[in-house]
Every structure is written in structure tokens, then in C-alpha cells.
Amino acid sequence: MSTYSELMSQAKELMAKAEQVRKEELASVIADIRAKMHQYGITVADLEGKSKPAQSKSKAEPKYRGPNGELWSGGPGRKPQWVREVIDAGKSIEEYRI
Structure with missing residues (x-):
């Protein structure tokens, strides 16, 4: 019968091969x-x-350019996130008019 040390040695060899x-x-x-x-x-x-x-699905010319170069035509519908952030910060969207 094998000893613990012999079995551990064989196990290490097998793990290395694996x-x-x-x-x-x-x-x-x-x-x-x-x-x-x-x-x-x-x-x-x-x-x-x-x-x-x-x-963009819009064919309208952009009227506004966001702080990171985003464009928005200012049309109806949901405002882009950057526009909402500008308004929430108390700034006027007109500051971003092209």
C-alpha cells in the first residue's frame, strides 16, 4: 500500500500534467x-x-449641441438625457444653441 507522501507526490505530478x-x-x-x-x-x-x-431617425437639422458634442433638433417628444441634465442644473438650453 502507498504512503500518504507517495500519494501526494503522485497527485502533484498529475495536477501538473493536467x-x-x-x-x-x-x-x-x-x-x-x-x-x-x-x-x-x-x-x-x-x-x-x-x-x-x-x-437618429430625425431628418431635422440640429439646433443644439450638448456639452459632449451631442446634437438635438429641439423637436417634440422626449428630451435627450443631456438636455434634461442641463435644465435640472438650472441652465438655459439656449446656451447650447448652434
């Missing part, structure tokens, strides 16, 4: 994923669920 095999398999999996991403035109942003910014 880690080496894992690294080899991981490299193969990563290569496969990269090839498929290239084949299908997938980006990291696609994997993270990030999409391209939505295009």
Missing part, C-alpha cells in the same frame, strides 16, 4: 474561436453584446 494538457487544449480552442470570428466577421464588441449606436 495543467499542461489544459493549456494545450486552451490554445487550440482559442485558435478555433479566432478563426471563426475572422470567418464570420465577429468582433469582441459583438461578443460583449455591444452594438453600433442607433442612427
Whole structure:
């Protein structure tokens, strides 16, 4: 029968071998994923669920430019977040007229 020390030594050797095999398999999996991403035109942003910014549906010319370059035509409907923040801060939206 094996001793505790012998079994621990064998366990460490097996864990080292298992880690080496894992690294080899991981490299193969990563290569496969990269090839498929290239084949299908997938980006990291696609994997993270990030999409391209939505295009504005408005055809009206912008009348206001926000503090970070955001544009707004001033039309009816819900005001953009930056406009609401400007108004809540007690500023006039006219300060941002183009």
C-alpha cells in the first residue's frame, strides 16, 4: 500500500500534467474561436453584446449641441438625457444653441 507522501507526490505530478494538457487544449480552442470570428466577421464588441449606436431617425437639422458634442433638433417628444441634465442644473438650453 502507498504512503500518504507517495500519494501526494503522485497527485502533484498529475495536477501538473493536467495543467499542461489544459493549456494545450486552451490554445487550440482559442485558435478555433479566432478563426471563426475572422470567418464570420465577429468582433469582441459583438461578443460583449455591444452594438453600433442607433442612427437618429430625425431628418431635422440640429439646433443644439450638448456639452459632449451631442446634437438635438429641439423637436417634440422626449428630451435627450443631456438636455434634461442641463435644465435640472438650472441652465438655459439656449446656451447650447448652434
